[in-house]
Amino acid sequence: MKKKLSRRQFLATSAAAVAAGALGGKEARGQEAAAAPAPHASNASEPTPSSFSRYSRYHPSFGGPPESDHFLGKLVPGLRKSGLPPVPFEAPDLEKLSWRMVNGVKEFELRCTPVKREFLPGRFMNVWGYNGSLPGPTIEAYQGDRVRFVVHNELPEPTTVHWHGLELPVQFDGVPGLTQNLIPPGETYVYEYDLHQAGTFFYHSHIAMQEAFGMAGFFIIHPRIAYDPPVDRDFGLIFQNFFISPNTATPDSMAMNWNWHTINGRSGPYTTPLVCKHGERVRIRLMDFSPMQHHPIHLHGHTFWLTGTEAGRIPPSAWIPRNTTLTAVAVAQDFEFIAFNPGDWIFHCHMTHHMMNHMTKQVGPRIRQDVDVSRYLAALPNRPPVEGSFETAPFEVPGYPQKMQGMEMSAKVMHKITGRRETRGMRKQWHEGVKGLMTVLRVLPEDLYDRVMHSEEAIQPGEIFEAIARRKHHKATRSAG
Numbered sequence: 093m094k095k096k097l098s099r100r101q102f103l104a105t106s107a108a109a110v111a112a113g114a115l116g117g118k119e120a121r122g123q124e125a126a127a128a129p130a131p132h133a134s135n136a137s138e139p140t141p142s143s144f145s146r147y148s149r150y151h152p153s154f155g156g157p158p159e160s161d162h163f164l165g166k167l168v169p170g171l172r173k174s175g176l177p178p179v180p181f182e183a184p185d186l187e188k189l190s191w192r193m194v195n196g197v198k199e200f201e202l203r204c205t206p207v208k209r210e211f212l213p214g215r216f217m218n219v220w221g222y223n224g225s226l227p228g229p230t231i232e233a234y235q236g237d238r239v240r241f242v243v244h245n246e247l248p249e250p251t252t253v254h255w256h257g258l259e260l261p262v263q264f265d266g267v268p269g270l271t272q273n274l275i276p277p278g279e280t281y282v283y284e285y286d287l288h289q290a291g292t293f294f295y296h297s298h299i300a301m302q303e304a305f306g307m308a309g310f311f312i313i314h315p316r317i318a319y320d321p322p323v324d325r326d327f328g329l330i331f332q333n334f335f336i337s338p339n340t341a342t343p344d345s346m347a348m349n350w351n352w353h354t355i356n357g358r359s360g361p362y363t364t365p366l367v368c369k370h371g372e373r374v375r376i377r378l379m380d381f382s383p384m385q386h387h388p389i390h391l392h393g394h395t396f397w398l399t400g401t402e403a404g405r406i407p408p409s410a411w412i413p414r415n416t417t418l419t420a421v422a423v424a425q426d427f428e429f430i431a432f433n434p435g436d437w438i439f440h441c442h443m444t445h446h447m448m449n450h451m452t453k454q455v456g457p458r459i460r461q462d463v464d465v466s467r468y469l470a471a472l473p474n475r476p477p478v479e480g481s482f483e484t485a486p487f488e489v490p491g492y493p494q495k496m497q498g499m500e501m502s503a504k505v506m507h508k509i510t511g512r513r514e515t516r517g518m519r520k521q522w523h524e525g526v527k528g529l530m531t532v533l534r535v536l537p538e539d540l541y542d543r544v545m546h547s548e549e550a551i552q553p554g555e556i557f558e559a560i561a562r563r564k565h566h567k568a569t570r571s572a573g
């Protein structure tokens with residue numbers, strides 16, 4: 093019976109405890125809360141309601157002493173019950189690698205392939221990946237699985253696949269020369285081993301120049317039973333950089349600087365927002381597969397806790413509250429938070445050059461004088477000389493690239509960006525603030541979540557955003573939930 097307590101009942105219980113506290117002081121509150129049924133009672137060491145009688149997952153978690161459980165958020169139960177398998181992992185804009193069971197082994201088929209990936213609408217880049225995708229499709233498995241990967245090399249050159257972070261028999265580690273022979277073009281190689289770890293792993297080519305071409309993908313290994321408290325959402329984002337000069341669509345893998353930035357193979361604002369419900373416990377797994385660049389990843393509107401590494405969940409006593417986390421090359425980090433704050437929140441790398449892709453059309457001092465570069469390109473033999481003086485008024489402000497902020501895009505491009513379900517009801521010009529290594533976390537009250545993600549009714553630009561801005565969040569959610 094205790095296990096059947098609904099979320100609404102739990103909230104009412106918490107509210108009653110708070111009200112009792114206000115009337116009768118601290119002691120009365122403790123007694124009232126202790127008498128209430130536990131939200132889930134599968135485990136004797138789980139928190140009791142008194143642990144979070146003053147905590148609402150619909151309010152900011154700050155305010156308590158730094159060492160308190162409230163502040164750490166570690167006692168907040170997920171909407172998802174404890175003791176169940178983990179929620180499926182979700183990496184926006186990437187597919188999952190399918191598998192079939194062959195004599196007790198999960199068999200996956202992985203093809204190493206050239207890829208045309210649409211970084212931005214109409215911008216198809218010649219990169220490499222797996223099964224026609226950059227990054228490769230996500231491998232999702234469970235601790236204890238035995239897995240087999242049948243790898244076909246469809247590239248014009250030899251390759252190997254390395255299973256990053258896995259403790260496996262050495263002959264399957266994927267290092268050319270050291271542990272195996274290269275897989276020649278057109279050939280197949282089979283890797284097979286047991287998964288005894290759990291965590292955020294990835295797979296990638298072990299040829300440096302192929303890595304610079306983007307050959308990597310998520311390899312998520314779940315524990316059989318979700319960590320407690322469980323998360324309601326499990327998202328993943330791979331950050332990558334490429335140097336693609338203005339007049340080509342093929343990266344220069346020898347370059348030492350990077351002008352195109354992708355999350356799961358797309359650049360902002362073409363990255364697909366992460367959408368969750370108000371009050372859910374959310375995990376986001378970050379993985380940096382850039383050739384050389386580390387990324388300070390920043391989430392607005394929430395404090396998150398670093399809760400995991402490649403090696404799985406960190407003990408809660410060691411969780412670290414942050415707003416920005418520096419994710420280094422070849423590192424995976426998991427963080428978790430309660431999505432207590434409804435709205436459209438930018439979620440991005442904080443390196444200024446990663447917050448935009450390069451603009452090729454209007455570079456240089458001429459734009460500062462409000463003359464389009466196309467005039468010069470059209471009259472190359474007799475183009476006017478460049479003004480050498482910096483003492484004129486236009487040089488007192490930066491000009492490029494600040495002028496690109498409000499750049500017009502064609503209707504076709506705009507439709508690809510704003511026509512997706514996940515973006516419905518965002519403000520009309522939302523895409524102006526989402527560039528390069530950026531995406532959006534949308535925290536939607538339950539009724540608005542259903543309208544955006546499940547209904548077919550028309551939603552005007554800005555409608556959802558304005559509805560949230562007008563609401564008193566916790567009241568609206570309780571009555572709607």
Ligand SMILES: [Cu+2]
Pocket residue numbers: 385386387388441442443446529
């Ligand atoms: Cu960055």
